[in-house]
Amino acid sequence: MTVALEEFAEFGYHATSVHTIAKKADVSKGLLYNYFESKEDLLKEIIFGGLKTLSDIFDPNKDGILTEDEFDFFIDKVFDVLKENIGIWRLYFSLLMKSGVKEIIKEPMYQYMEPFMKTLNDYYKKQGKKNPEIWSVFFGSVLDGISVNFISEPELYPLEKIKKLIINVLK
Amino acid sequence: MTVALEEFAEFGYHATSVHTIAKKADVSKGLLYNYFESKEDLLKEIIFGGLKTLSDIFDPNKDGILTEDEFDFFIDKVFDVLKENIGIWRLYFSLLMKSGVKEIIKEPMYQYMEPFMKTLNDYYKKQGKKNPEIWSVFFGSVLDGISVNFISEPELYPLEKIKKLIINVLK
Amino acid sequence: MTVALEEFAEFGYHATSVHTIAKKADVSKGLLYNYFESKEDLLKEIIFGGLKTLSDIFDPNKDGILTEDEFDFFIDKVFDVLKENIGIWRLYFSLLMKSGVKEIIKEPMYQYMEPFMKTLNDYYKKQGKKNPEIWSVFFGSVLDGISVNFISEPELYPLEKIKKLIINVLK
Amino acid sequence: MTVALEEFAEFGYHATSVHTIAKKADVSKGLLYNYFESKEDLLKEIIFGGLKTLSDIFDPNKDGILTEDEFDFFIDKVFDVLKENIGIWRLYFSLLMKSGVKEIIKEPMYQYMEPFMKTLNDYYKKQGKKNPEIWSVFFGSVLDGISVNFISEPELYPLEKIKKLIINVLK
DNA sequence: TATGAATGAGTCTTCATTCAT
DNA sequence: CATGAATGAAGACTCATTCAT
Numbered sequence: 191m192t193v194a195l196e197e198f199a200e201f202g203y204h205a206t207s208v209h210t211i212a213k214k215a216d217v218s219k220g221l222l223y224n225y226f227e228s229k230e231d232l233l234k235e236i237i238f239g240g241l242k243t244l245s246d247i248f249d250p251n252k253d254g255i256l257t258e259d260e261f262d263f264f265i266d267k268v269f270d271v272l273k274e275n276i277g278i279w280r281l282y283f284s285l286l287m288k289s290g291v292k293e294i295i296k297e298p299m300y301q302y303m304e305p306f307m308k309t310l311n312d313y314y315k316k317q318g319k320k321n322p323e324i325w326s327v328f329f330g331s332v333l334d335g336i337s338v339n340f341i342s343e344p345e346l347y348p349l350e351k352i353k354k355l356i357i358n359v360l361k
Numbered sequence: 362m363t364v365a366l367e368e369f370a371e372f373g374y375h376a377t378s379v380h381t382i383a384k385k386a387d388v389s390k391g392l393l394y395n396y397f398e399s400k401e402d403l404l405k406e407i408i409f410g411g412l413k414t415l416s417d418i419f420d421p422n423k424d425g426i427l428t429e430d431e432f433d434f435f436i437d438k439v440f441d442v443l444k445e446n447i448g449i450w451r452l453y454f455s456l457l458m459k460s461g462v463k464e465i466i467k468e469p470m471y472q473y474m475e476p477f478m479k480t481l482n483d484y485y486k487k488q489g490k491k492n493p494e495i496w497s498v499f500f501g502s503v504l505d506g507i508s509v510n511f512i513s514e515p516e517l518y519p520l521e522k523i524k525k526l527i528i529n530v531l532k
Numbered sequence: 533m534t535v536a537l538e539e540f541a542e543f544g545y546h547a548t549s550v551h552t553i554a555k556k557a558d559v560s561k562g563l564l565y566n567y568f569e570s571k572e573d574l575l576k577e578i579i580f581g582g583l584k585t586l587s588d589i590f591d592p593n594k595d596g597i598l599t600e601d602e603f604d605f606f607i608d609k610v611f612d613v614l615k616e617n618i619g620i621w622r623l624y625f626s627l628l629m630k631s632g633v634k635e636i637i638k639e640p641m642y643q644y645m646e647p648f649m650k651t652l653n654d655y656y657k658k659q660g661k662k663n664p665e666i667w668s669v670f671f672g673s674v675l676d677g678i679s680v681n682f683i684s685e686p687e688l689y690p691l692e693k694i695k696k697l698i699i700n701v702l703k
Numbered sequence: 704m705t706v707a708l709e710e711f712a713e714f715g716y717h718a719t720s721v722h723t724i725a726k727k728a729d730v731s732k733g734l735l736y737n738y739f740e741s742k743e744d745l746l747k748e749i750i751f752g753g754l755k756t757l758s759d760i761f762d763p764n765k766d767g768i769l770t771e772d773e774f775d776f777f778i779d780k781v782f783d784v785l786k787e788n789i790g791i792w793r794l795y796f797s798l799l800m801k802s803g804v805k806e807i808i809k810e811p812m813y814q815y816m817e818p819f820m821k822t823l824n825d826y827y828k829k830q831g832k833k834n835p836e837i838w839s840v841f842f843g844s845v846l847d848g849i850s851v852n853f854i855s856e857p858e859l860y861p862l863e864k865i866k867k868l869i870i871n872v873l874k
Numbered sequence: 875t876a877t878g879a880a881t882g883a884g885t886c887t888t889c890a891t892t893c894a895t
Numbered sequence: 896c897a898t899g900a901a902t903g904a905a906g907a908c909t910c911a912t913t914c915a916t
Contacts, residue, residue: 199458202373202375202458204373204374204375204376205375207905207906207907208906208907208908209905209906209907217880218880218881218882219881219882219907219908220879220880220881220882220908220909220910221879221880221881223907223908223909224878224879224880228907228908229906229907229908280458283457283458283509284455284457284458286454286509286513321522321526324519324522324523324526325526327510327518327519327523328507328523328526328527328530330506330510331503331506331507331509331510331523332502332503332506333506334505334506334509334510335501335502335503335504335505335506335507335508335509336499336502336506337506338454338457338502338505338506338509339498339501339502339505341458342457342458347498348495348498351492351495352495352498352499352502355492355495355496355499356499359499359530359531360530378888378889378890379889379890379891380888380889380890388897389897389898389899390890390891390898390899391892391893391896391897391898391899392896392897392898394890394891394892395896395897399890399891400889400890400891541800543801544715544716544717544800544801546715546716546717546718547717547801549884549885549886550885550886550887551884551885551886559901560901560902560903561886561887561902561903562887562888562889562900562901562902562903563900563901563902565886565887565888566899566900566901570886570887571885571886571887622800625799625800625851626797626799626800626801628796628851628855629712629715629793629796629797629854629855630714630715630718630797663864663868666861666864666865666868667868669852669860669861669865670849670865670868670869670872672848672852673845673848673849673851673852673865674844674845674848675848676847676848676851676852677843677844677845677846677847677848677849677850677851678841678844678848679848680796680799680844680847680848680851681840681843681844681847683800684799684800689840690837690840693834693837694837694840694841694844697834697837697838697841698841701841701872701873702872720909720910720911721910721911721912722909722910722911730876731876731877731878732877732878732911732912733875733876733877733878733913733914734875734876734877736911736912736913737875737876741911741912742910742911742912
């Protein structure tokens with residue numbers, strides 16, 4: 191799965207052959223098919239597995255309340271997670287556009303994001319914003335945008351300074 | 362090329378066959394290969410053609426100066442361009458992650474974006490921001506994020522309200 | 533299709549590979565798939581094509597009436613058809629038992645056999661048999677039995693003498 | 704072997720996988736290969752075992768003489784055996800056409816059939832037929848034909864009425 | 875006696891590309 | 896300028912068979 195993740199993220203789902211994965215993983219194709227029903231199944235397992243890992247790492251405060259102090263910490267945490275799981279995020283974003291695969295991902299992604307968005311909604315409401323939902327959507331889009339750009343070139347992107355800007359502007 | 366763009370954007374480069382493109386374009390495969398050296402060549406032509414088209418449509422004020430009044434108009438324009446060329450943008454974003462294609466796109470993409478970024482840089486400098494470049498980068502990321510989300514589900518995304526928020530927050 | 537028929541008849545549908553067929557037919561696998569959607573489609577085309585050929589050759593008297601004189605001629609004709617199309621009959625009988633393929637064959641086979649059985653029914657009724665349908669079924673079974681045996685070893689089976697016996701016993 | 708027989712008879716030799724057989728027999732593939740050298744060996748064991756079983760059940764009167772009274776009983780017995788061992792017969796008939804397997808089956812099949820055919824030969828000689836061997840062959844073919852049809856659709860075939868017809872016509 | 879993880883050759887099928895016409 | 900028949904390499908997947916335990 192690690193190998194497959196790398197290859198999928200690097201070359202895309204279709205451009206990666208099962209043969210390649212098996213070879214790089216030093217495993218026979220047959221064995222691969224003992225554990226995964228199909229190439230698509232392998233993809234699903236990676237995505238769901240990744241999502242699981244992320245949600246384990248990134249379980250929001252059980253209280254579902256976000257204070258201003260936590261907001262800063264939150265921003266930090268989000269991008270730490272991003273940095274540590276750059277492969278899976280690259281895969282995720284590369285799949286996001288493709289119809290067919292998109293459908294597989296979207297639903298669990300939403301489920302994973304939901305508590306986070308709810309917390310955010312409450313936060314912006316508490317901050318006295320008129321349209322907290324729009325602020326949440328905006329916040330999500332901003333995170334996506336930064337992620338896409340950061341993922342594209344992790345070493346060039348001025349992540350730390352951008353973090354400060356986010357806190358400045360979106361808190 | 363139009364047909365190919367649609368198919369590539371919808372199903373991805375690999376999942377789209379030359380056969381399909383030729384058929385939908387009501388053209389023989391042979392003829393297609395008279396005009397394009399390969400499937401990859403066709404992709405490149407689309408990308409560069411698309412970039413050309415976009416830069417024709419979306420040429421920023423030649424004076425390179427952005428006033429506060431123009432900022433609003435600017436936001437509108439950006440997303441109008443996005444809406445009108447959703448196919449090309451979807452293609453771009455879907456290719457953005459793939460190594461190999463990424464390299465092809467990135468450079469002209471930057472070139473195309475450059476005057477726009479410069480204008481923005483000047484704008485934020487004029488606004489008295491300490492780190493105008495970071496603001497520009499941030500602005501770019503925000504635009505990317507919104508684009509990715511909007512493109513994914515154009516009819517669900519609250520684009521108009523988000524526009525207002527941008528103007529509110531990033532002007 | 534001729535090659536495929538031979539191979540299918542000789543080794544069976546599953547034991548024959550598309551590769552083999554293409555090679556023996558001196559044709560690329562790709563071309564084969566230009567004309568037939570799948571291996572199964574190829575099988576169907578052969579069967580239906582064979583059935584068509586047979587029903588062209590063996591169209592019963594349009595009047596649908598069988599006289600005693602015609603009966604003799606009929607027996608001759610039936611086995612002539614069998615001899616001339618031994619390949620397809622061998623294929624047919626080899627497929628008859630397999631569930632899955634059986635279903636594909638059975639219906640068109642019945643359709644093809646129907647006018648023949650009807651004529652036979654009328655014949656036995658005219659001959660004063662109490663259960664003409666049973667006689668027809670019996671006749672059909674006898675023909676199948678002889679066919680199976682004859683097909684198995686065409687050069688050993690005493691077809692001519694058996695013919696006389698049939699006329700003797702079943703007229 | 705019972706499971707394998709069922710599967711082979713239902714889906715054919717090639718379409719049945721060792722995996723399926725092992726699973727349905729609630730046995731590991733490894734153990735299966737402790738008892739049978741190969742899938743083909745398993746097939747052979749079934750065939751020979753089946754032949755043995757049949758010849759045990761269906762041993763003709765040791766005296767080798769068939770009276771007219773016994774003929775009726777004989778017909779009954781033949782089809783009883785068929786009914787009770789429908790799986791094996793289906794397998795036999797499905798293999799009968801395949802070269803390679805055919806050769807394996809034919810010889811023991813003949814051996815098994817021989818005393819029966821001899822008895823029949825004597826019977827027809829006693830009945831004053833000019834060509835008793837042809838009558839025997841014919842009888843064999845008729846039995847094959849009825850078997851093939853009956854096996855194909857046991858519940859639809861009018862076996863009892865056909866039996867009476869046989870006795871009527873072939874005694 | 876029993877398991878099932880592991881293998882890899884082989885299966886059907888697709889598809890970018892060529893080329894005679 | 897245009898066709899589409901033809902190719903063959905490559906792809907996903909299956910399955911009989913082996914072997915360490």
